[in-house]
Amino acid sequence: MLSFIIKRVLKGLLCVWFIWTLVFVLVRVTGDPTGWMLPDGASTAAVKELREEMHLDEPIIKQYVDSFLDLLHGDMGKSYYYKQDVKKIYSERLRNTFSLAVPSFLLAVAMGIGFGIIAALKHNTFVDRALMTITIVGHTIPSFCFGIILIMIFSVTLHWLPTFGTGSFRHMIMPMLTLAWGPMSSIARLTRGSLLDVMTKEYIDGARMKGLSERKVMVKHALRNSLISVVTVMGVQVGHMISGAVVVETVFSWPGMGQMLVNSAKQRDFPTVQYGILLVAFSVTFVNILVDISYGFLNPKIRESFK
Amino acid sequence: MDDNIIEVRGLKTYYYTATKVIPAADDINFSMKRGEVLGIVGESGCGKTTVARSLVGLINRQNTRIEAGEILFEGIDLAKATPKQLEHIRGNKISMIFQDPFVSLSPVYTVGNQIAEVMRAHSTGKVDKKKERETIIELMRKVGIPSPELRIKDYAYQLSGGMQQRIMIAIALACRPDILIADEPTTALDVTVQAQVLELIRNLKDEFSMSVILISHNLGIVANMCDRILVMYGGVVVEEGSCYDIFKNPRHPYTRGLLMAIPSLKEDREELFSIPGTVPTFTAPVSTCRFADRCPHACDRCREKEPDFVDIGPGHRARCIFADKEVLNA
Numbered sequence: 067m068l069s070f071i072i073k074r075v076l077k078g079l080l081c082v083w084f085i086w087t088l089v090f091v092l093v094r095v096t097g098d099p100t101g102w103m104l105p106d107g108a109s110t111a112a113v114k115e116l117r118e119e120m121h122l123d124e125p126i127i128k129q130y131v132d133s134f135l136d137l138l139h140g141d142m143g144k145s146y147y148y149k150q151d152v153k154k155i156y157s158e159r160l161r162n163t164f165s166l167a168v169p170s171f172l173l174a175v176a177m178g179i180g181f182g183i184i185a186a187l188k189h190n191t192f193v194d195r196a197l198m199t200i201t202i203v204g205h206t207i208p209s210f211c212f213g214i215i216l217i218m219i220f221s222v223t224l225h226w227l228p229t230f231g232t233g234s235f236r237h238m239i240m241p242m243l244t245l246a247w248g249p250m251s252s253i254a255r256l257t258r259g260s261l262l263d264v265m266t267k268e269y270i271d272g273a274r275m276k277g278l279s280e281r282k283v284m285v286k287h288a289l290r291n292s293l294i295s296v297v298t299v300m301g302v303q304v305g306h307m308i309s310g311a312v313v314v315e316t317v318f319s320w321p322g323m324g325q326m327l328v329n330s331a332k333q334r335d336f337p338t339v340q341y342g343i344l345l346v347a348f349s350v351t352f353v354n355i356l357v358d359i360s361y362g363f364l365n366p367k368i369r370e371s372f373k
Numbered sequence: 374m375d376d377n378i379i380e381v382r383g384l385k386t387y388y389y390t391a392t393k394v395i396p397a398a399d400d401i402n403f404s405m406k407r408g409e410v411l412g413i414v415g416e417s418g419c420g421k422t423t424v425a426r427s428l429v430g431l432i433n434r435q436n437t438r439i440e441a442g443e444i445l446f447e448g449i450d451l452a453k454a455t456p457k458q459l460e461h462i463r464g465n466k467i468s469m470i471f472q473d474p475f476v477s478l479s480p481v482y483t484v485g486n487q488i489a490e491v492m493r494a495h496s497t498g499k500v501d502k503k504k505e506r507e508t509i510i511e512l513m514r515k516v517g518i519p520s521p522e523l524r525i526k527d528y529a530y531q532l533s534g535g536m537q538q539r540i541m542i543a544i545a546l547a548c549r550p551d552i553l554i555a556d557e558p559t560t561a562l563d564v565t566v567q568a569q570v571l572e573l574i575r576n577l578k579d580e581f582s583m584s585v586i587l588i589s590h591n592l593g594i595v596a597n598m599c600d601r602i603l604v605m606y607g608g609v610v611v612e613e614g615s616c617y618d619i620f621k622n623p624r625h626p627y628t629r630g631l632l633m634a635i636p637s638l639k640e641d642r643e644e645l646f647s648i649p650g651t652v653p654t655f656t657a658p659v660s661t662c663r664f665a666d667r668c669p670h671a672c673d674r675c676r677e678k679e680p681d682f683v684d685i686g687p688g689h690r691a692r693c694i695f696a697d698k699e700v701l702n703a
């Protein structure tokens with residue numbers, strides 16, 4: 067088990083490093099920040115001077131090595147725009163994102179599994195079809211559309227909920243729903259499919275032949291087994307959730323990491339983008355490791371191979 | 374006859390598909406006494422599993438219906454039993470083992486856990502974990518699992534097919550049922566293991582003094598064990614009789630075909646005989662002899678209506694218009 071975790075963590079770190087490198091190169095080849103940092107019509111000499119000052123004139127390999135060494139020392143750099151340590155800039159943003167993303171994820175999991183079970187138990191009935199229609203909508207319409215629709219209904223028309231800002235539970239309702247909707251839909255559809263599949267398995271009849279009640283057959287045998295495949299996609303869903311957060315935070319002006327990432331990417335604020343991506347990569351990797359471990363916990367065949 | 378442990382009368386179980394109604398078990402009649410072994414034989418698709426599952430209510434009510442008939446067991450009609458009544462009977466009074474033990478065992482619980490589950494389902498009061506463990510180990514030893522105190526913690530995939538089927542038998546017998554239904558219990562196993570598992574069932578039948586319904590597509594498998602045999606074809610019983618009747622005086626062309634297809638009896642043959650063609654799927658109602666398309670003796674009369682049973686002797690009858698004629702011996 068321990069060696070499995072160590073291997074998994076090393077793999078995760080490699081993945082994080084790869085993503086960081088990719089972003090490092092991508093942001094640099096697609097533009098630089100001197101455009102907005104200098105007044106319009108600045109002389110080429112002034113641009114050149116600023117680039118030199120920011121070490122942007124150096125070969126990309128040298129920049130990369132320097133940044134990487136800084137990174138290893140825990141120095142994440144200073145934001146070009148905010149002129150302060152990026153770690154400081156992100157600390158509150160990170161908290162805001164988590165306070166939105168974690169409840170949204172729990173909501174998505176709870177509702178997704180719940181709806182999936184109901185749909186499977188009511189297979190081929192009106193309830194099943196209704197739930198599947200709702201979730202196919204969640205699956206296909208982009209989250210910014212969904213967010214805007216919510217705003218139109220609950221803020222503009224009904225005046226029930228504020229369109230943006232933080233501070234109370236009412237502020238969270240729409241961003242949370244928007245963020246949770248996509249993953250909830252995927253989890254619901256997957257739970258339903260996997261439960262329907264498991265219910266055709268012979269060991270379900272085997273369990274019935276023991277004289278267990280239908281409820282016990284469902285919970286202890288069908289559900290338990292179908293959750294194995296649901297858990298495997300949780301990690302993917304967390305990934306979706308992060309990209310969703312970028313959109314949702316922008317639509318609802320939620321002062322989180324996603325919003326910050328978008329803005330700093332637009333501004334070519336390299337250190338800020340890189341650190342933001344690093345945080346995202348770390349959290350996704352961390353969750354995926356947790357998912358793998360819990361997968362092993364649910365599936366004895368994998369668990370045995372840990373030993 | 375009061376000493377019958379189970380009595381099935383006129384059982385009809387039909388499947389409803391989008392396009393047709395399949396009479397997979399059509400007017401099945403039999404009864405069993407305590408300790409008796411009944412064989413149900415026929416090629417794949419003849420309705421054997423349908424009969425077995427009807428007995429314990431293991432049918433999907435969305436597309437399957439018991440159209441008619443009674444399954445009398447301990448004073449209740451299992452064809453109309455409530456879910457609660459069925460729960461009480463399954464695994465407790467009537468147990469069933471399936472063709473493929475690997476897919477019949479849950480992949481995520483240890484085998485010990487799965488044996489414990491059936492015992493707990495039918496015991497009232499608190500479980501004494503230590504005693505329970507001893508009972509399970511004892512049971513595992515009884516079904517021939519070596520070093521059960523280690524194997525108790527294994528998962529199904531860690532055991533061989535033969536061992537898995539022994540676990541299924543342990544689960545089935547844990548509550549000392551009156552009837553064991555074994556649906557093709559050896560079909561998925563290696564040839565070398567098949568005989569051992571059959572031998573085990575035979576021995577345990579005596580020890581637990583239970584009745585056994587042994588289902589197989591191979592007459593040779595049921596030969597050594599059964600008191601009575603039902604030969605099924607296309608959803609109906611085409612011949613029934615004692616083991617002796619079926620082997621020494623088969624009166625239905627299908628039974629004769631099955632006998633010729635037994636591997637061990639015809640070892641010296643170049644090629645194993647098999648009845649040409651396959652079992653068709655019928656649509657209710659059927660108005661012909663179901664075997665007519667494959668029968669070497671078929672004539673126009675065979676297709677006028679479904680033949681009735683012809684009595685051959687005590688407890689021996691066959692559903693063929695020529696059953697008591699010499700034509701068949703030609």
Ligand SMILES: Nc1ncnc2c1ncn2[C@@H]1O[C@H](COP(=O)(O)OP(=O)(O)O)[C@@H](O)[C@H]1O
Nearest residue numbers: 388395397416417418419420421422423424654
């Ligand atoms: N769930 C089902 N839905 C529709 N038809 C079925 C179903 N199960 C079995 N059948 C049909 O019923 C007939 C008998 O099947 P079965 O009882 O499994 O036969 P056996 O066990 O003798 O192989 C076959 O023609 C099969 O196609």
Ligand code: SF4
Nearest residue numbers: 662665668675693694
């Ligand atoms: S009734 Fe006719 S077709 Fe049917 S088994 Fe007898 S001879 Fe063959």
Ligand SMILES: [Mg+2]
Nearest residue numbers: 418421422557
């Ligand atoms: Mg079968």
